[in-house]
Every structure is written in C-alpha cells, then in structure tokens.
Amino acid sequence: MRNGALPRELDLRGLAAREASISGVATLATLERLVSAGVGLLEPASAAFAFRRDEEGRYVVEAHVKAEVVLECQRCLGEMTQLLETRTVMACVWNDDDAAALPPSYEPLIVQETANLSDIVEEELLLAIPASPMHAGDCVTEAQRAALGVGAERIESEGRKESPFAVLAKLKS
Numbered sequence: 001m002r003n004g005a006l007p008r009e010l011d012l013r014g015l016a017a018r019e020a021s022i023s024g025v026a027t028l029a030t031l032e033r034l035v036s037a038g039v040g041l042l043e044p045a046s047a048a049f050a051f052r053r054d055e056e057g058r059y060v061v062e063a064h065v066k067a068e069v070v071l072e073c074q075r076c077l078g079e080m081t082q083l084l085e086t087r088t089v090m091a092c093v094w095n096d097d098d099a100a101a102l103p104p105s106y107e108p109l110i111v112q113e114t115a116n117l118s119d120i121v122e123e124e125l126l127l128a129i130p131a132s133p134m135h136a137g138d139c140v141t142e143a144q145r146a147a148l149g150v151g152a153e154r155i156e157s158e159g160r161k162e163s164p165f166a167v168l169a170k171l172k173s
C-alpha cells in the first residue's frame with residue numbers, strides 16, 4: 001500500500017468505469033468520527049481500494065482497510081491496542097431503496113456524485129471495533145484492585161507503566 005493521503009471528493013462510479021485502484025493512508029485528522037468515539041490510532045490507517053463494474057453494471061468498490069487502533073480496555077480502563085483489518089465488497093447505490101435491492105454479496109455504499117475514501121475507512125473501522133474491547137492477557141478491574149488493597153493514588157502514579165502482576169508481586173513481598 002502507498003503512503004500518500006487518500007484523495008478527497010472522488011467520483012467512485014467514474015473510477016469503477018475506469019477500473020481504477022487507489023491506495024493511501026488516513027490520519028485521525030480525517031477520521032473525526034473515530035476521534036469522537038474515543039478511538040486513537042498508533043499510526044495512520046492504511047487502505048487500498050479497487051474499483052470495477054460487475055456483469056449487472058453495478059459500480060463496485062473493494063476496500064481493504066488496516067489500522068492499529070488504541071482503545072480503552074473495558075476491564076481495567078487502561079489503553080490497549082488492537083489490529084483491525086477489513087475486506088469489504090461494496091456496490092455504489094443512490095439511496096436506501098437501491099441498497100435493499102442489492103444481492104447479499106454486496107455491502108451497500110450510499111454515495112452521491114462524489115465521496116471521500118476516508119469516510120469509508122472510518123465506517124469500516126467503526127464497524128470492526130469490538131463492542132467491549134479487553135486486553136487479551138490478564139488485567140484487573142477497579143474493584144479487584146481495591147480488593148488487593150492498592151490505593152487509587154498508587155495506580156495514578158504507577159498505573160500504566162506497571163502490570164497488575166508487578167503490583168501484586170510487590171504487595172506480597
């Protein structure tokens with residue numbers, strides 16, 4: 001995938017007619033809905049798009065999106081990173097009625113004359129983010145921490161640099 005910023009205001013149907021492909025990156029500056037959802041990025045999201053028409057004359061957009069996102073763990077409330085990768089085949093439609101008429105192999109992409117590829121990237125990532133993200137390994141909730149007798153101040157000062165087990169080990173010693 002290339003590293004340039006994704007172009008804006010593109011005529012997706014025109015690109016499909018020309019069987020174009022576009023790849024590039026999207027930074028948080030162009031992904032405002034991710035920011036509002038409290039999602040961060042370790043580095044700009046990368047995306048590759050391939051455009052084509054199918055036998056029925058539909059304008060098809062194949063999107064491959066990859067990003068390492070920073071989320072809040074729902075168990076310990078600390079930061080966690082997760083690699084998200086999506087591959088979606090979409091067909092351009094003008095409205096909901098057209099969307100409902102699409103065969104199930106296509107995701108509807110409601111677009112008017114032009115669209116921003118970063119909006120598609122954003123939508124893909126928002127759909128891929130787990131509803132309740134949690135660290136894959138062990139981490140502890142506030143309540144568990146309290147039960148261990150670790151004061152809130154201590155978490156504040158040492159919190160994210162140290163694993164809960166390191167804290168536990170100290171308590172035991």
Ligand SMILES: [Zn+2]
Nearest residue numbers: 073076135139
């Ligand atoms: Zn956690």
